Amino acid sequence: MAKSFFITGTDTDVGKTLVTQALMQATHDLGHKVLGYKPVASGCKLIDGELKNSDALTLQAASSIALPYAMHNPYAFAPAIAPHIAAAQARENISLSHLSEGLARLQATAADYIFVEGAGGWRLPINEQQYLSDWVKKEHLSVILVVGARLGCINHALLTLDAIRHDGLVVVGWVLNQVDPNMSHYQANAEALKQRIKAPLLGEIPWLGSEADNSIHNFIDIAPLLNK
Template identity: 80%
Template sequence: MANTFFVTGTDTEVGKTFVTRALMQAAIESGRKVLGYKPVASGCELQDGELKNSDALTLQACSSITLPYAMHNPYAFAPAIAPHIAAAQANESINVARLSEGLARLKATAADVIFVEGAGGWRLPINDRQYLSDWVKSEHLPVILVVGARLGCINHALLTLEAIRHDGLVVAGWVLNQIDPTMSQYQANVDTLKQRIKAPFLGEIPWLGEQANDSVHNFIDIAALLK
C-alpha cells in the first residue's frame, strides 16, 4: 500500500503545487514510484473537451505512472472561486465518497507514494456541511504543511497546525516556501517558526524567481519524510 500524504497550506497562493512537485520529484529521485492527486480544483480551462486545472496537470506530469487526467482530479470547475460555490453554480455537489473512490484507485496502482494536494487552506468548505479537512480526517492521512513565508505567516502556521492536531491527525512535516522576496526580517521569522513548530522540518525553498526549475527538489529532505 502506498504511503499517502495530504499537502495543505497556510493560505491560498503559498506554493502548495510548487512544493508538492518538489516532494514528488524528491521521492522519485529516491527510487519511489509516485502519484499526485488533486481531489478538488477550481479555475479550470477546457482542454480536449475536458475541464483541466493547471495545478492538477502539474501533478499528472510529475507522476511516475501514466493515468487519465480524471484520475488525478475528479472534481474540476471552471470559475477560479471557492470550490463549493463553483460546484453550486454548476448544479453539482462535491461528494466525499467520490474523493475516497478516486484515492482508492490510485492506491491500487504500483505507486509507492501518493501526494494529495488540497485547495486553499485547511478549512476549505466542499459543500454545505463538510470541509475538505473532514475528508482528510476520514482517510487518516498524515499532513504536510506548506508555510508561505510572508508577513503574518507565523500566526497562520501555528493556527493551522493547531487545527490539524485538533482533528487528530499527524503532522508528517512542514516546508517553508519564501513567496515574498521583500519580507522584512525573513531570517528572524524562519528562526521563530523552527523554534515553535514541533514537527519534522522537510526543507526551506528560497525565493528563486525566474530560476525556479526542476532542481527545486534538492531543497527537500525526503529522507525525513519517507523513513
C-alpha cells in the same frame, strides 16, 4: 498499498503545488513510484474537451505512472473561485465518498507513494456542511504543511497546526517557502517558526522568482517521511 500524504498550506498561493511537485520528484529520484492527486480544483480551462487545472496537470506530469487526467483530479470547475461556490453554480455536489473512491483507485496502482494536494488552506469548504479537512480526517492521512513566508505567517502557521491536531491528525513535516521576496526580517521569522513547529522541517525554499524549475526538489529532504 501506497502511503499517502496530504499537503496543505497556511493560505492560498503559498506554493503547495511547487512543494508537492518537489516532494514527488525527490521521492521518485530515490527509485520510488509516485502519483499526484488533486481532489478538488477550480480555475480550470477547457483542454481537449475536458476541464483541466494547471496544478493538477503539474502533478500528473510529475507522476511515475501514466493515468487519465480525471484520475488525478475528479472535481474540476471552470471559475477561479472557492470550490464549493463553483460546485453550487455547476449544480454538482462534492462528496467525501467520491474523493475516497478516487484515492482508492490510485492506491490500487503500482505506486509506492501518493501525494495529495489540497486547495486553499486547511478549512476549505466543499459543500454547505463539510470541509476538505473532513475528508483528510476520514482517510487518516499524514499531513505536510506548506508555510508561505510573508507577513502574518507565524500566526497562520500556528493556527493551522492547532486545527490539524485538533482534528486528530499528525503533521509529519513542513516546508517553508519564501513567497514574498521583500519580506521584512525573513530570517527572524523563519527562526521563530522553526522554534515553534514541533515537526521535521523538510525544506526551506528561497525566493526563486522565474528561476523556479525542476531543480526545486534539491531544497527538499524527503528522508524524514520515507523513514516513518
